[in-house]
Amino acid sequence: MHNFEKAPIFVYVINVDWYFELHWLQRALATLNSGAEVHLVMGMTDTRLMDSFSQYGLVCHQWNIDRKSLNPFFNLKGLVDLYQLLKSISPDVIHAITIKPNIYVGLICHLLKIPYLLSITGTGIIFSGKALSTRLIRPAIRLLYKASKRKDIKRRIIFENNEDRAYFINTGLCDSPEAVTILGAGVNPDIYEPVAERETDTPIILFAARLLWDKGLGDLIEAAKRLRSQGLKFSIQVAGIIDNSTVNAIDQRVLEAWGREGAIQWLGTEKNMPRLLAQANIVVLPTFYGEGVPRILIEAASCERAIVASDIPGCREIVRHGINGLLVPARDIEALAEALAQLIQNPEIRKIMGKQGREIVERDFSEQQVISETLSLYKELLS
Template identity: 45%
Template sequence: MNKTLVFIINVDWYFRLHWLERAEYFQSLGYSIHIISNFTDNATRDELISKGFVCYELSVRRKSINLLRELRSIFKLKVLIESINPDLIHCVTIKPNVYGGLLNRLFFNKPIIYSVTGLGAVFSSTSLKFVLLRRFVTVLLRLISSKKSRFVFENSEDYQLFVDVGVLKHSNGTIIKGAGIDLTRFAPSSPPMNKSVLFAARLLKDKGLHCLIDAKNILAKRGVDFTLNVAGIVDDDVSSAISLHQIEQWAREGVINWLGNVQDMPRLIGENDIVCLPTTYGEGVPRILIEAASCQRAIITTDVQGCREIVTHESNGLLAEPRDEVSLADHLQTLLLDRYKLIEFGIRGREKVENEFSQEMVFERTHKVYNELLRL
């Protein structure tokens, strides 16, 4: 096969974290891989180029609503797609989906995939700004939906929402759970039983770190102490970003153990008893939770879409109420004091990942979507 596949994605580190293995897989099948993204790190770009991918710069500010800036980005994207002339376009996250979809509808009429990797604040926030934005985005999503397109969701609840709002009018939606996990790399192990909890995520207020710190303080008053290890990416191009200054202040005060941006995630997860992600907005399926389950770790997260896809309450983890530090503290206390439950949840989590979230399953299902579109 000699097909050209272009990924349009908002930022380079997100591609490397969630899409690199899939791109390598399709390259191995004979696809020529092109990546259009905002390259914030020369090292990441150089790594992708060294793998034989062709990279193109597109500066898309995720939190920007500056009309002139956005129009410039759309025009540049049009020029890039014209120059690549791909057989297949794969867009990831809201802005690339909308911009790539509109251009494809108006100019190219290529087979196109829209990956919906969680609906985020646009679809979960109740603020007026996001309510208005949600209505506008929904209209655009209906417009770009066509028989030559596929919307790929990471969880069933996002899929159903797109059915309800009339985006999937051509039976053109499918569910592929998460990015897929390398079951060998993220191997199971026994928890160290060292009273440690890992929070590993982008440093956004929406991810719930503040709530986790409040829960830690509640437990300290109950005489239940634990080490809160925090690792993640400082992501300033989001309105809800937590500043590095704040993170470092918490570290100086001894509230958290700040580890920075850790690359060796299997080792990091293995050093902790529990992985906790008290997110407050709609996720796809959080990768850290799939990785944690694969490593046989008990999980505490919140009862929101995406998280419910990987965690079954009282089976492989516990689901706290969003923004509820008392609920979170109660669940943390349960697992910190119950060695049997900690181990049992981990074992069941590994079984769930083996049955539903393996890399091979994701590759196979994505390949099926590509083939369906290329035959149209």
């Protein structure tokens, strides 16, 4: 393990607590265990999470950030609040995660002259969305990323996949030497362990993701209609976080209506993902969102489940077509239906793909590897 010489002060700046718990908690705890003092600055939505972070020894600060607001006045207030908070903590390194914290921290570190890291956890709706509001704001976001480049402050920009890294470098949003790829959040293969599929004539297809339209659940429902009209037997389980603080959220009433129609089985938010994966036969993510590396796909591969996913950056990183799953063009319902049909009808192929997925995770996507690579970057910025 990397141990720091003297106790440096680290601050993680992130938009919301549940996202931090899901993707970043293990890295923050490893930083703490290496001898650092660790602060979390974020939008706190759940007091139970705040209590559990504090019990670990992480210092929590509430930051009022509206993740979907484009109101300049409100965003300026968020920036000023963050500046004052960071100045009072006086950290040695700041790690900002997701677009708004990235931009705010990039600008603030100009003034405070503190080494920092930005994590690009996929390009998100801002870079991939088709709505007019996102298209209008995109040039401003790009300009702000460019504005935060400085030669006299050490920084690293961490990408979850190489295609996002190339895009940022090629469009001048960052420089090649400062851009690093660390593949997703990783999972612990001992927790996400292989469980043999239950033999069944009605395979369970699992869709588990943040409930945004861009994650492709609507396309999955359409593909399922076609498959059922061909007489194929299967069921679709849907689990995930309903995230109303973002545009493109699927309304819970829509999910409940699909449940009543028998299109899906709506499970709500599920904490025990290994259990959910153990009872599934196939995992699907027909996303057209700007992904980093979707965690559910790493978890699925670790549990030896065959995957159907969109052929886009991030999904391509973990799913190798024909090896541990099938990649289909995003928004192509016909191709999605065909890929699902192939796996529904072939339990043997699913089994082989599952085994190969597990090997990919053990080699490239273990949590330990991600933690080790992240702590190495921290040491580099401190030196």
